[in-house]
Amino acid sequence: MSQSEESVASRPEGRDAAVRMRRITKSFDGVRVLTDVDFEVLHGEVHALAGGNGAGKSTLMKILQGVYSLDAGEIEIDGRPVQLGSIQDARAAGIGMVFQEFSLVPTLTVAQNISLGVEPLSRGGLIRDREAVRRAREVFAEMEVEVDPRAKVGDLGTAYWQLTEIAKALSQDARVLIMDEPTASLAKHEADALFELVGRLTRRGISVIYISHRMDEVYRIADRITILRDGRRLLTEALADVTPAQIVEGIVGKEIEGQMSYQQRPARDGAAEPVLELQDVTAGPRVRGVSFSVGRGEIVGLAGLMGSGRTELARVLFGIDPLGSGSIRLRGQELRLSGPQDAMAAGIALIPEDRRAQGLVLEHSVRENLTLPLLGRMRRGPLLDDRKGRSLARDLIERFSIKVADPDRPVRRLSGGNQQKVVIAKWLGTEPAVLVMDEPTAGVDIGTKSEILATIRSLADEGMAVLVISSEYPELLAVSDRVVVLREGAVHRQLDRADIPDENHLQLAVQGA
Amino acid sequence: MSTTMGPDASTDASAAAPASRSPLGRVDWRRYIIYIGFVVVFVAFAVTLGDQGFLSTNNLLNIFRQAATISIIAVGVTFVISCAEIDLSVGSVAGLSSVCTAMAVSQWGVLAGVAAGLGVGLVVGSINGSLVSLLNIPSFLVTLGMLGIAVGVAQWITDSAPQPIRNDTYNLVFGGGNFGPVPGLLVWMGLFVAVGAVVLAKTRFGRQVLATGGNRVAAEFSGVRTRRIKFQVMLVSAVVASVAGMLYAGRLESGRFQWGSGDELSAIAAVILGGTSLFGGYGTVVGTLFGSLLISLINNGLILAGLDTSQQQVVRGAIIILAVALARRK
Incomplete structure (x- = not known):
C-alpha cells in the first residue's frame, strides 16, 4: 500500500x-x-x-x-x-500563517497591521484609516473577540498579538x-x-x-x-x-516515556544542608515576602500563574533587580547583590526565559557564547587565551551533547533545542552552587526536553541546588523533589513531590482552589 | 458575545490598558514633547528677549527662513529614519546640487539648471539606494562614503570656486524672492512639509515605509517589498536634498560646495527632536518641521541674547540632548 x-x-x-x-x-x-x-x-x-x-x-x-x-x-x-x-x-x-515569533509591526495600530499591504484607498490614492478600522472591527466581531483596532500593537499583550495575526489572515480570506x-x-x-x-x-x-x-x-x-x-x-x-x-x-524514535515521569532520587536531607535560603524576600510590586530554601542536591520546582512573581523572583536572585527587603543567604552567608556579576561570583547561575533575547548573542559563534561567562578564566596577562577557550568549549559541547559540526559556527544556525543546550552549558561552565532555570524547555521538542530534564537530574545528583521555574506541570512533576507554589508574589504552598498524586492536584494548588 | 479574551485578560495590566485608555487620560505626552518644548522655548525667549526685537515680524520671519532648507532636507530624512535607515550624505548632496545647478543655469538656462540639480539627487539617490537594498551595505556606511564623494566632486568640478548665478528668474523662484507677500522659501518649505506629511501618514508607500522600519520581517511577510522601499527612501532623501541645494543656490545667487555642509546633523537632530523613532517604525513630518523650527528658534534667541558662536554651539547641543532625553520612551 x-x-x-x-x-x-x-x-x-x-x-x-x-x-x-x-x-x-x-x-x-x-x-x-x-x-x-x-x-x-x-x-x-x-x-x-x-x-x-x-x-x-x-x-x-x-x-x-x-x-x-x-x-x-x-x-x-x-x-x-x-x-x-x-x-x-x-x-x-x-494560506494564512500565525507565526511563532510574532510578525506584526509593533509601532503600527491593530487595524494598520491587519490592512498592511491591502489598505483601503480613496479615489485620490490616500489610505482610508476609518474604513480599515471598520473592517478590522468586522473581522473581530466574526471571531467573537474584543480587540481595540486603534490600539498600538506594541502596547498590547501577546494574546492580542495572536488574535491580530489571526484577524489579519482571515481578513485576507485565508x-x-x-x-x-x-x-x-x-x-x-x-x-x-x-x-x-x-x-x-x-x-x-x-x-x-x-x-x-x-x-x-x-x-x-x-x-x-x-x-x-x-x-x-x-x-x-x-x-x-x-x-x-x-x-x-x-x-523521537525511541522510548523516552521514563524521562518524563518522576524518578525517585536518593533521599536528600535538603533541610539539613540548605544552600540557598530566602527569608521574606520583597522586591518591586510583584515579589512580596517570599521565604523558602533549596538544599544541596535538591531540585525545587517553582510554580505559579503568569504574574505570580516567578520570573521577577529569579531576576532578584540573579541581582538584576534590587532586593527591597528580606535576605538571601548562600551557604549561610548573606548576599548583597548589586548586579549579575555579584551573583555569578557568589555561585548563582540563571538560565533566562527568553534564551534568544537574554541568553545568547545569536550572531556570535557557539564557542564565543559558551566562553562568555568564563572570560576571567581564559586570561593570560591582559589578553585572552583563545586556545584555552577552545578546549573549554569543546568540553562543554561534549558534556551536553550539543549537536554542532563546528564550534565556530554562529549559534543562530542551531536548532532551538541545541540553542537551549548552549545556554545551559554556558552557565554550567562557571560551576555554580545554585542553578536557577526559568522555563528551561520552552519551545524545544520532546526529545530535547527529556535530555534537558535528564541533565537537570544529573546536576542535582552532583550536589548542585537547582530551582526550576516552569509553567508546564508535567515538567515540574518530572524533576522536582519539592514544589513551591507562588501566588501574588508570596509562597502560597510548599508541596513534597510525594504528596502530589497527579497534575490536576498541582494545577488546583497553583490556581488556589 | 460568547467568549472574549478582553475581560479575562483584564488582570494583565499591560494588555488591559489600551481598552481602558480614555482619549485624554493616558495621552503619550512624550510624543508631543516637541510642541511643548517649542512653546516653552518660544515663551521664554518672548519674555526675556522681547526688548531685543524677538517678537518683531521680521525676526519671526527670519526664524522660519533659517529653518526652511534644513526642514526640507529633514522631510526626506524623516522617511529614511522611519524606515530604520540613515542618510549622512544629504548636506553634501545639497552642495553638489547647488554647484551643478549654478553651472548649468549659466551655460544653458533655467530648465537645464533644474534638470541638473534634480539629476544629482536621482543619481546619488540611486547609488545609495542600490548599495543599501541590493548589496545590503548598512546605510550609515554607504552615505558616510557618499558624503565625502559628493563634496569632493563638487569641489573638483569647480576648482573650489563659487559659481555665481546671474539669472534673475532662477534666483527669484528658488528662494531669493517673494511669492506675493510670502517669502518664496517659506512656500517651498510649506509645500515639502505638506506633501511629505500626507505621503508618510496617508499613502500606502508611507505605511510601507513605517512597516519596514518597524519590523522588516513582518512587512516582508505582509507582501511589502522591503528592498524596494529601502531603495525608494534613499532616493527620496537624495532628491529632496538636491532641491534644498537648488534653494541654497537661488537664495545665495551662487553654487558652492560648502552649501549644506553639516546640514545632515541638523536635519537628523530635527527629525529626532520631532518625535520620529531613531529605531524606525514611527515617523512624523509635522514633528520634523517643529524640530527644525525649534533649532532655528534656539539659534535666533541665542544670537539676540548676545552669545558668541562657540557658546551658541554648547547651549544648542545641550538643549538637543535634553529634548531627546525627555522624548525617550521608558
Missing part, C-alpha cells in the same frame, strides 16, 4: 481536502530535508503536525507558504493544482491557517480562549494546521495528526486511534 492511499484510509468520510501536498521533496545544498512527504488537511479540520527538531515540519510549512520552492511533488488547494512561487501566491490561494506553537506565550485562560476560537473557525469550514510540542493541546483540539521524522512522513492517524506514548515514540 502506498503512502497516499494509506492517508486516504484514515480520512473521515465525506469531506474534501482544502490542501493536499503530494510526494513533496526538498533539498538544501544537496542535503535532503524532505522525502516524498504526503500531507493533507480537510475543510474544517484541525490537523496536528508533529516531529522533532529537524524533522522537516517548518520546511514543509514554508513550502506551503510560498517561502521555499519545492524540488519535486505537487500541491493542490481545493482540488486545483497550484504553484506557490511567493508569499503573495500562497496568500492569494488562501481558508487554511498554519499555527506554529500558538500557545507558547499564552497564559492558560488565554490558551483556552484560543482553542474556543479555533473551534468556531473550523465550524465555518476553515482548516487549521496545528504545530505544537504540547501533547495535551493536540489531543484537545486536533482531529488528526501527521508525524514527520527525518524528513519522511511516519504516520497520519485520527487522534482517537493513537496513544500519547505512540506519538512521543514516533517523534
Whole structure:
C-alpha cells in the first residue's frame, strides 16, 4: 500500500481536502530535508503536525507558504493544482500563517497591521484609516473577540498579538491557517480562549494546521495528526486511534516515556544542608515576602500563574533587580547583590526565559557564547587565551551533547533545542552552587526536553541546588523533589513531590482552589 | 458575545490598558514633547528677549527662513529614519546640487539648471539606494562614503570656486524672492512639509515605509517589498536634498560646495527632536518641521541674547540632548 492511499484510509468520510501536498521533496545544498512527504488537511479540520527538531515540519510549512520552492511533488488547494512561487501566491490561494515569533509591526495600530499591504484607498490614492478600522472591527466581531483596532500593537499583550495575526489572515480570506506553537506565550485562560476560537473557525469550514510540542493541546483540539521524522512522513492517524506514548515514540524514535515521569532520587536531607535560603524576600510590586530554601542536591520546582512573581523572583536572585527587603543567604552567608556579576561570583547561575533575547548573542559563534561567562578564566596577562577557550568549549559541547559540526559556527544556525543546550552549558561552565532555570524547555521538542530534564537530574545528583521555574506541570512533576507554589508574589504552598498524586492536584494548588 | 479574551485578560495590566485608555487620560505626552518644548522655548525667549526685537515680524520671519532648507532636507530624512535607515550624505548632496545647478543655469538656462540639480539627487539617490537594498551595505556606511564623494566632486568640478548665478528668474523662484507677500522659501518649505506629511501618514508607500522600519520581517511577510522601499527612501532623501541645494543656490545667487555642509546633523537632530523613532517604525513630518523650527528658534534667541558662536554651539547641543532625553520612551 502506498503512502497516499494509506492517508486516504484514515480520512473521515465525506469531506474534501482544502490542501493536499503530494510526494513533496526538498533539498538544501544537496542535503535532503524532505522525502516524498504526503500531507493533507480537510475543510474544517484541525490537523496536528508533529516531529522533532529537524524533522522537516517548518520546511514543509514554508513550502506551503510560498517561502521555499519545492524540488519535486505537487500541491493542490481545493482540488486545483497550484504553484506557490511567493508569499503573495500562497496568500492569494488562501494560506494564512500565525507565526511563532510574532510578525506584526509593533509601532503600527491593530487595524494598520491587519490592512498592511491591502489598505483601503480613496479615489485620490490616500489610505482610508476609518474604513480599515471598520473592517478590522468586522473581522473581530466574526471571531467573537474584543480587540481595540486603534490600539498600538506594541502596547498590547501577546494574546492580542495572536488574535491580530489571526484577524489579519482571515481578513485576507485565508481558508487554511498554519499555527506554529500558538500557545507558547499564552497564559492558560488565554490558551483556552484560543482553542474556543479555533473551534468556531473550523465550524465555518476553515482548516487549521496545528504545530505544537504540547501533547495535551493536540489531543484537545486536533482531529488528526501527521508525524514527520527525518524528513519522511511516519504516520497520519485520527487522534482517537493513537496513544500519547505512540506519538512521543514516533517523534523521537525511541522510548523516552521514563524521562518524563518522576524518578525517585536518593533521599536528600535538603533541610539539613540548605544552600540557598530566602527569608521574606520583597522586591518591586510583584515579589512580596517570599521565604523558602533549596538544599544541596535538591531540585525545587517553582510554580505559579503568569504574574505570580516567578520570573521577577529569579531576576532578584540573579541581582538584576534590587532586593527591597528580606535576605538571601548562600551557604549561610548573606548576599548583597548589586548586579549579575555579584551573583555569578557568589555561585548563582540563571538560565533566562527568553534564551534568544537574554541568553545568547545569536550572531556570535557557539564557542564565543559558551566562553562568555568564563572570560576571567581564559586570561593570560591582559589578553585572552583563545586556545584555552577552545578546549573549554569543546568540553562543554561534549558534556551536553550539543549537536554542532563546528564550534565556530554562529549559534543562530542551531536548532532551538541545541540553542537551549548552549545556554545551559554556558552557565554550567562557571560551576555554580545554585542553578536557577526559568522555563528551561520552552519551545524545544520532546526529545530535547527529556535530555534537558535528564541533565537537570544529573546536576542535582552532583550536589548542585537547582530551582526550576516552569509553567508546564508535567515538567515540574518530572524533576522536582519539592514544589513551591507562588501566588501574588508570596509562597502560597510548599508541596513534597510525594504528596502530589497527579497534575490536576498541582494545577488546583497553583490556581488556589 | 460568547467568549472574549478582553475581560479575562483584564488582570494583565499591560494588555488591559489600551481598552481602558480614555482619549485624554493616558495621552503619550512624550510624543508631543516637541510642541511643548517649542512653546516653552518660544515663551521664554518672548519674555526675556522681547526688548531685543524677538517678537518683531521680521525676526519671526527670519526664524522660519533659517529653518526652511534644513526642514526640507529633514522631510526626506524623516522617511529614511522611519524606515530604520540613515542618510549622512544629504548636506553634501545639497552642495553638489547647488554647484551643478549654478553651472548649468549659466551655460544653458533655467530648465537645464533644474534638470541638473534634480539629476544629482536621482543619481546619488540611486547609488545609495542600490548599495543599501541590493548589496545590503548598512546605510550609515554607504552615505558616510557618499558624503565625502559628493563634496569632493563638487569641489573638483569647480576648482573650489563659487559659481555665481546671474539669472534673475532662477534666483527669484528658488528662494531669493517673494511669492506675493510670502517669502518664496517659506512656500517651498510649506509645500515639502505638506506633501511629505500626507505621503508618510496617508499613502500606502508611507505605511510601507513605517512597516519596514518597524519590523522588516513582518512587512516582508505582509507582501511589502522591503528592498524596494529601502531603495525608494534613499532616493527620496537624495532628491529632496538636491532641491534644498537648488534653494541654497537661488537664495545665495551662487553654487558652492560648502552649501549644506553639516546640514545632515541638523536635519537628523530635527527629525529626532520631532518625535520620529531613531529605531524606525514611527515617523512624523509635522514633528520634523517643529524640530527644525525649534533649532532655528534656539539659534535666533541665542544670537539676540548676545552669545558668541562657540557658546551658541554648547547651549544648542545641550538643549538637543535634553529634548531627546525627555522624548525617550521608558
